[in-house]
Amino acid sequence: MSEFPHLRGFSRSELIELFAGLGEPRYRADQVFRGLHGRRLMSFEEMTDLPKALREKLSQATTTRTLKVESKYTSIDGTRRFLMKTPDGHPVETVFIPTENRDTICFSSQSGCPLKCDFCLTAKLGLLRNLTAGEIIEQIVIVLNDVYGIGNDTPHGTNLVAMGEGEPFLNFENLIKALEIMSDENGLHIVPGRVTVSTAGIVPKIFEFSELENRPNLAISLSAANDELRDKLMPINKRWPIDKLFEAAKAFEKTLKRGERFTFEYVLLGGVNDSDAQASELASLLRKYGLRKVKINLIPHNPAEQLDYRPSSPEQVKRFKEILESQDVSAYIRTPRGRDIFAACGQLAAVQQTSVC
Ligand code: SF4
Numbered sequence: 140m141s142e143f144p145h146l147r148g149f150s151r152s153e154l155i156e157l158f159a160g161l162g163e164p165r166y167r168a169d170q171v172f173r174g175l176h177g178r179r180l181m182s183f184e185e186m187t188d189l190p191k192a193l194r195e196k197l198s199q200a201t202t203t204r205t206l207k208v209e210s211k212y213t214s215i216d217g218t219r220r221f222l223m224k225t226p227d228g229h230p231v232e233t234v235f236i237p238t239e240n241r242d243t244i245c246f247s248s249q250s251g252c253p254l255k256c257d258f259c260l261t262a263k264l265g266l267l268r269n270l271t272a273g274e275i276i277e278q279i280v281i282v283l284n285d286v287y288g289i290g291n292d293t294p295h296g297t298n299l300v301a302m303g304e305g306e307p308f309l310n311f312e313n314l315i316k317a318l319e320i321m322s323d324e325n326g327l328h329i330v331p332g333r334v335t336v337s338t339a340g341i342v343p344k345i346f347e348f349s350e351l352e353n354r355p356n357l358a359i360s361l362s363a364a365n366d367e368l369r370d371k372l373m374p375i376n377k378r379w380p381i382d383k384l385f386e387a388a389k390a391f392e393k394t395l396k397r398g399e400r401f402t403f404e405y406v407l408l409g410g411v412n413d414s415d416a417q418a419s420e421l422a423s424l425l426r427k428y429g430l431r432k433v434k435i436n437l438i439p440h441n442p443a444e445q446l447d448y449r450p451s452s453p454e455q456v457k458r459f460k461e462i463l464e465s466q467d468v469s470a471y472i473r474t475p476r477g478r479d480i481f482a483a484c485g486q487l488a489a490v491q492q493t494s495v496c
Pocket residue numbers: 252253254255256259260261262303304305306339485
C-alpha cells in the first residue's frame with residue numbers, strides 16, 4: 140500500500156474535512172474531487188486550477204496514483220486486459236469489454252482470491268490482499284483514460300462489474316465506499332443501476348447489501364443446483380449451503396422494483412454440471428424457493444491448462460438453455476470475451492504474455 144493517503148479513495152465529505160485541517164476552504168476540496176474523478180487527472184501537477192503552493196503541499200503528504208500498469212493486452216475481439224501492480228507488488232487485473240451499445244469494465248476488488256472455486260484460475264493465486272477504495276477506483280480511471288483519453292467523455296457511458304480478481308463481499312466496506320464515490324455526479328457519475336456486484340455466496344453480506352439504500356445490481360455465482368456438487372465446485376458452499384444462499388437471494392429479490400431482475404451465474408463445465416437432468420434440477424430449485432425475478436447467465440467454461448475441466452459443447456449449452464426456458468426460466472448464453480488474452484471469466488491469474496499490445 141502507498142505510504143501516503145490515496146485521495147482517490149476519499150469521499151467528498153472526507154476531502155472537505157482533510158482540507159479544513161490544512162486550513163483550505165471547501166471549494167478547494169471540490170476542485171480536487173472534480174480533478175480526480177470528473178476530469179480523471181492523474182497528478183496534482185495537472186490540476187492547474189489549484190495554486191502551485193497547494194499542489195506542492197498536497198503532493199508532499201497525499202497521493203493520487205499508486206498503481207503501475209505492467210502490461211496491456213488486446214484481444215482479437217477488442218477486449219483489453221490491463222495487468223497492474225500495487226506499490227507492494229500485488230497484481231490487479233481489469234478488463235475492458237466493448238460491445239456495440241455499451242462498454243463494460245470488469246474490475247478487481249481483491250488481489251488474488253481466498254475462495255477456492257475449482258474452475259477458476261484466480262483461485263490459484265490465493266488471497267494476496269484487499270484493495271483499498273482508492274485502488275478500486277484508480278484501476279477504473281486508468282482504463283477509461285487509456286481507452287478514451289484523459290478526461291474525455293465515454294460515448295456509451297460505462298457499466299461496471301465486480302467480477303475481476305477477488306470476492307467483492309469479502310472487501311465489502313472498501314467496495315461500497317468506492318462505488319459511492321464513483322456514483323457522484325461531479326465525479327465519474329457511474330450510478331448504481333450501471334453496476335453489478337458478483338458474489339460466490341457470502342450470505343450475511345447479501346443480506347447487508349440488500350438493505351443498502353442505493354444498491355447496485357446483484358449476481359450470484361451458482362454453478363450447481365445441489366450441495367454435493369456445489370461443495371466440490373465452490374467450497375464456500377460448505378459454509379453457506381444452497382438453502383442459506385437461497386434465503387438470502389429471496390431477501391434480495393424482495394428489494395427489486397417492478398421489472399428488475401437479478402442474476403445467477405452458471406459456469407457450464409462439460410460432463411460435470413451441464414446435463415439435461417441438471418438443467419431441470421436448476422429450474423426446480425428456483426421453483427422450490429419461489430424465485431421469479433431472476434435470470435440465469437450461462438457461461439461456457441474458459442479452458443486453461445491448470446484446470447481439469449472442459450467447456451460444454453455448443454449444442455449442450457443451447458440445450459441447457461432451452462430446457463430452462465421450457466420451464467419458464469429466463470436464460471442467456473454469455474459469449475466468451477478475451478479468451479485469447481486470458482481476460483475471460485475465471486482466467487484472471489496475472490498471466491504475463493509475450494505479445495504485449
Ligand atoms: S470464481 Fe470468483 S470467488 Fe471463485 S475463486 Fe474465482 S475469483 Fe474467487
